Amino acid sequence: MALPVAVIGAGPYGLSTAAHLRAHGMSTRVFGSPMVSWREHMPVGMLLKSTPVASSIDAPQPGHTLLDFCRSTGERRYESDWDAIPVDTFARYGLWFQERLVPDLEQVRVVSVDRRAQGFELKLDSGEQFAARAVVVATGLSGLATLPPELAAAVPEGPSASGPVSHSSHHRDLSRFAGKDVVVVGAGQSGLETAVLLADAGAASVRVVARRRGAVRFGAAPDGQSPRKPDTPFGRAWSLYAFSYYADGFRHLPAPTRKYLVQRVLGPLGAWWLRDRFIGRVQVSEGKRIVRARVDEGRPVLTLAGEGGLTEGELAADHVVAATGYRMDLGALDFLGHGLRTRLVAAAGGPRLGPGYRSSVPGLFFTGLPAAASYGPVMRFVCGTEYASPRLARAVGALA
Ligand SMILES: Cc1cc2nc3c(=O)[nH]c(=O)nc-3n(C[C@H](O)[C@H](O)[C@H](O)COP(=O)(O)OP(=O)(O)OC[C@H]3O[C@@H](n4cnc5c(N)ncnc54)[C@H](O)[C@@H]3O)c2cc1C
Structure with missing residues (x-):
């Protein structure tokens, strides 16, 4: 067999990959905790930035979109560009998709993957060892949360929700910050939304610190977009059209250009619906870079410098949340054995992928965030x- x-x-x-492989009649074993990033690493009350049309998990057969889920379960229907989807609804949709299309998901961790004469040898944390003919890495955000080094240095024991400094992915329930002064570092959607949710949770004060002047910005509402530009899951723009529908073309751009575009395109910008909930409730320090951080009697203290590099002073709080995102790092994929790593060609901050998401190791494939360096920014989002x-x-x- x-x-x-x-x-x-x-x-x-x-x-989604597993559903497609099965539709091709391939025997598949699928591992991981279903929708764990959405169930455990995003705050209660969060709304998705992506619109309903951009928030379906692709399936090979009809009947598995977000709207199909809403219809089938009687949930409120999310279908217009004006509807913002609650994170819990999206997580339930993912579980519903999994129960229908990947019912035999194995909720265990893969601890190692190594090459063998034919295919790969995998070990699971259940102790089982087995052979596979191909491996698809779809580990998404796991282990890739990143903190500015100046901030990380203040917490040698590591960031955590209960310590003085955390990463935004550490928070499910922000009510622990009621009555507290909280600083949020970063002005992307995650930083701006976390700040608003902290204010909703009764924080005494919330301040967003951002490196660039003018960093706190919000996108245009659906009716504020030019109808002369082509429509895409991310809004109307020619560049987004190319990124969305010609992602293979991205692979042929020079590596530095790809790296720049993955970081900048669809980068830091708050959702249009966040603006009114933000203004007047969250303080902002823009054009400020953290040059040092320390913890003083349990309170984090940031030393901030202006854009010219001049030290401007200190900012103390009860807690600092680093909403500083995720950085692709092949080293974080610690289950890849040494033999695989040395044969894996990397470029632009990720594995270099050819057509069909193939890596330089025959039979080893990457999708989602690890594929963004080759296939572009659309791979950072569900609609990819x-x-x-x-x-x-x-x-x-097509493998032999
Ligand atoms: C705050 C926030 C808001 C976001 N909002 C949106 C949005 O509105 N719209 C949008 O399109 N995207 C959004 N994103 C991006 C979104 O998270 C990703 O597009 C999506 O989750 C990527 O899916 P994935 O399957 O690649 O990875 P993930 O959802 O991160 O799943 C990773 C999976 O890998 C498993 N895993 C990891 N290591 C192992 C191992 N060793 N063995 C077995 N299993 C393992 C985990 O258990 C998990 O099942 C947001 C991200 C963040 C952080």
């Missing part, structure tokens, strides 16, 4: 499953 294909990850990308999953499944199917 043919060896199975192993899919590591049960977020939107792993689940529509481009990635059918192509990846065809490429796995």
Whole structure:
């Protein structure tokens, strides 16, 4: 009997890939905690920035969109660009998708993947060891949360929700900050939304600190976009059209250009619906860089410098939340064995991928965030499953 294909990850990308592989008749084993990033690492009350049309997990057969889920379960329907989807609704949608299309998901961790004569050898944290003919890495945000080094240095024991400094991914329940002074570092959607949710939770004061002047910005409402530009899941723009529908073209750009575009396109910008909840409730320090941080009697103290580099003073709080995002780091994929790592060619901050999401190691594929360095910014979002999953499944199917 043919060896199975192993899919590591049960977020939107792993689940969508698995559904497509199965539609091609391939035997598949899928590992991970279903929708864990959405269930455990995003705050209660968060709303998705992506619109309903951009928030479906791609499936090979009809009947599995977000709207199908709402219809089938009787949940409120999210269908217009004016509807913001609650994170809990989206997590339930992902679980519903998993129960229908990947019901035999194995909720265990893959602890190692190594090459063997034919395919790969995988070990699970259950102790099981087995062989697979191909491996798809869809581990998404896991282990990639990043903090500015100046801030990380203040907490040698590491950031945590109960300590003086945390990463935004550490918070599910922000009510612990009622009555507290909180600083949020970073002005992306996550930073701006976390700040608003902290204010909602009764924080005494909330201040966003951002490196660039004018960093706190909000996007245009659906009716504020030019109808002369092509429509995409991210809004109307020619560049977004190319990124969304011609992601293979991205692979041919020079590596420094790809790295720049992955960081900048669809980068820091608050959702249009956040503006009114933000203004007047959250203080802002823009054009300020953290040059040092320390913890003084349990309170974090940041030394901030202006854009010219001049030290401008200190900012103390009860807690600092670093909403400083996720950085692709092959080193964080610690389950990849030494033999694989040394054969894996990296470029632009991720594995270099060819057509069909193939890496330089035959039979090893990457999708989702680890594929963004090759396939562009659309891979950072759920709607990228529509481009990635059918192509990846065809490429796995074509393996000798
Ligand atoms: C605050 C925030 C808000 C966001 N909002 C949006 C939005 O509105 N719209 C949008 O499109 N995107 C949004 N994103 C991006 C979104 O999180 C990603 O697009 C999406 O989660 C990526 O899915 P994924 O399947 O690649 O990874 P994840 O959802 O991160 O799933 C990773 C999976 O890998 C598994 N895993 C990891 N390591 C192992 C291992 N060793 N063994 C087994 N399993 C393993 C985990 O258990 C998990 O199942 C947001 C991100 C953040 C942080």
